[in-house]
Amino acid sequence: MTNKFEAVKAAKDGLAVKDELEHFAAIGWQDIPEADRDLRLKWLGIFFRPVTPGKFMLRLRVPNGILTSAQLRTLGEIVDRYGENGNGDITTRQNIQIRGILIEDIPDIFERLSACGLTSVQSGMDNVRNITGSPIAGIDGSELIDTRPLVRQLQAMITNNGQGNPEFSNxxxxxxxxxxxxxxxxxxxxxxxxxxxxxxxxxxxxxxxxxxxxxxxxxxxxxxxxxxxxxxxxxxxxxxxxxxxxxxxxxxxxxxxxxxxxxxxxxxxxxxxxxxxxxKLSFPLHRAAPKDEIDWEKRDHLGVYPQKQPGLSFVGLHVPVGRLYAPDFFELARLAQFYGNGEVRLTVEQNLILPYVSNTLLAHLLEEPLLAKFGIAPPPLQRSLVSCTGAQFCNFALVETKNRALALSAALDAELYVPQPVRIHWTGCPNSCGQPQVADIGLMGTKVRRNGQTVEGVDLYMGGKVGKDAQLGTCVRKGIPCDDLQPILRDLLIEQFGASPRTDDLPQNSHLNVTAESIAVA
Incomplete structure (x- = not known):
């Protein structure tokens, strides 16, 4: 017994469409054979989206989540050509997805990506996805192993140095x-x-x-x-x-x-x-060590922290639900080049880090206009918010996620004093791209009946834990209409996470890494 996906792969390897991109660009998206358009193009990171017909999503490979200023500028230029239809998202695998892409532009876009050292090959469908590593690799004073060289070697092996590797494309x-x-x-x-x-x-x-x-x-x-x-x-x-x-x-x-x-x-x-x-190995495989070294609670890296390199700090910026627009790419490229070493790091929380910032420049960096948008100390619920793409762009999603997640978290932050970060993850469907199972509060999109109508709703997950002793959460309540969600989450935050109704004299971010302390430490 087989299925349609295996039949498509048996008929033609996904990587084979690499040689047909010029042809696809010439004939237009509507005339591309369906199996190529809807499936095989994903082997090159190109995703047809029925909810935005003619506008494709392009998923890159960003090993260990590290981008250069030149790469950020290139991404900004690609997104910028599509105006209000163009944007990019930081994903939960330290990666970038850009939207609004037209198929006729793909050959030129691929040339631009290659010129700056980026690839999207084998980033979708039945392939090894973006390889993640420690976001502060090489700069963390408490680091045990620098993951960057190993992640690069793995990517090279799996993708044939970004050219595509038929060994692992099926x-x-x-x-x-x-x-x-x-x-x-x-x-x-x-x-x-x-x-x-x-x-x-x-x-x-x-x-x-x-x-x-x-x-x-x-x-x-x-x-x-x-x-x-x-x-x-x-x-x-x-x-x-x-x-x-x-x-x-x-x-x-x-x-x-x-x-x-x-x-x-x-x-x-x-x-x-x-x-x-x-x-299959050329070396003996030793039995596991009795214990590993994962013994810290998970950090989110938002704020200003000293690097192991004297006189330097890294600055973690909060990007609300990971969404970036062309001006953001350009400005991040400038900041990374001017204040750091021309590098930006992405995190699995959909945020980013500016490393190698001279302590003499910290105060100036923190006054930059972009940091009013991508702050170092956001309100508690927005600080730990993660969301998948949602129904705005993804045809699998059953609910709109990103905009709703931002609005609801902002409303709850305004309503409640939350003494600790609470990780709320949204995912639009059971495929769990937003990873609700690892969250303190996970919300999975579904359809529910409310007053005789079918409306957007969520299933509620609880109990996910990250860091040491990590565990997956489970579904504790099904079929909550999204319009009924705010009071339910408010009560949950009060009852289980120590939240209390806000008053004017309660500080919003008293538990966070703050600017003055950060600069003093640095």
Missing amino acids: LPRKFNIAIEGGRDNSVHAEINDIAFVPAYRWGVLGFNVLVGGFFSARRCEAAIPLDAWVPPDQSVVELCRAILELYRDHGPRANRQKSRLMWLIDEWGIDHFRSAVTA
Whole structure:
């Protein structure tokens, strides 16, 4: 038994459309064969969106979430040509998606991306998605392992240095890899198909390995230990290759709802799976270290913090639900170039970091107009807000998410004093791109009946925990109409998160990293 996706892949590899882009650009989106337009173009990161016909989304690959000023300017130029139809989003995999793209512009856009060192190859469908790593890799004073070189090596292996790699272009389903180099699980290791977390074995620092974490409409599972430890070298790349080859060659394909790596592990058992992995390696696979080094609560990196490099700081900016427009790209490029080393880091919370800022320039940076929009100390509920694309642009979404999430969080922040950050995640459908299962409060879009009408609603998730002892939350209430949500969340915040009705004399952000303290520390 097979399914339509496997039939499409069997007929022609997704990467084959790379040679047809000029033709597609010439004939226009309406005349592109449906299987190419709706499916195979995703192998190049190009997504047809029925809710915005003729306007495509382009998903990039940004390994470890690191962009340069030149790359930001290029993205700004691409978005800018589409006016009000163009924008970009920071994703929950430290990535960028840009919208409003016209198919006739794709050849030129790909030339521009290549010229600045960016690629979108194999960023969608049944491929390894953007590889995440510690967002303050190389600048964190408490860092254990710098993840940047390993993430770059992995991307090069999986994508053939951005040219496209047929070895890994026909997996049973999508695949996520994360490498954590710090103590606070900044990458959400537990929700990745392969995750590496720092651990000492025999006094040597390396990684324990987790496998099988995923979200889907059918099932959500946290990653489980492979009972394996590897040093922070080429062994990481070779181990990933071995697991990917096993998944490619033996992973279930008949039912796409049962095609993620964990289903293969279930079928084989973890011991058999580990043995099969070991047999493909050129080195002995050591048993896992007794404990890993994830022993901190998760940081969100918003604010100003000293780097391990003397005299320098990194500045974490809050980008409301990750949405960027052309002027934002241009201004971020300027700020990164003028105040830092021309680099910007993205986080899985859909925010960004300006690293390598001289302490002598901090006060000037904090006065820049863009920081009034992308602040370092947002109100508590907006601070920890995450949202998927939603029905505005995604045909899978059952509800509008980003605008609603912002409006509701702002209303609740105005109504309540919240003594601690509360992570609220919105996702428009059961595919869980907004990751409600890792949130303190997760909201998954659905349709509900209200007064005899079908309206937008959510299922409520609770209990997700990140950082050390991470765990997935579960659905505790179904079918809440979105119009009824504010009082329900208000009561929930009061009863379970210590919130209280606001009065004028209560400070909004007293628990946050604040400007004066940050500069003094730096």
